[in-house]
Amino acid sequence: MFGFGWGELMIILVIVIAVFGAGRLAGIGGALGGSIKEFKKAVRDDETAASPSTTTVAPTKVENENKA
Numbered sequence: 001m002f003g004f005g006w007g008e009l010m011i012i013l014v015i016v017i018a019v020f021g022a023g024r025l026a027g028i029g030g031a032l033g034g035s036i037k038e039f040k041k042a043v044r045d046d047e048t049a050a051s052p053s054t055t056t057v058a059p060t061k062v063e064n065e066n067k068a
Contacts, residue, residue: 004012017025 020028
């Protein structure tokens with residue numbers, strides 16, 4: 001549907017640099033990279049916290065409530 005070639009991408013890049021400026025664009029890229037890094041770290045920490053533990057739980061004795 002939307003086929004972007006190299007020519008279109010270069011025009012978009014030039015427009016973005018003209019709007020934001022090269023210095024601000026570098027800051028935005030750095031912030032985006034830091035955000036992605038923090039997101040990956042949070043996902044990795046969450047996976048290790050959610051992993052099943054290796055400790056076993058002893059079964060408990062359940063008494064029957066329906067005594068005759």
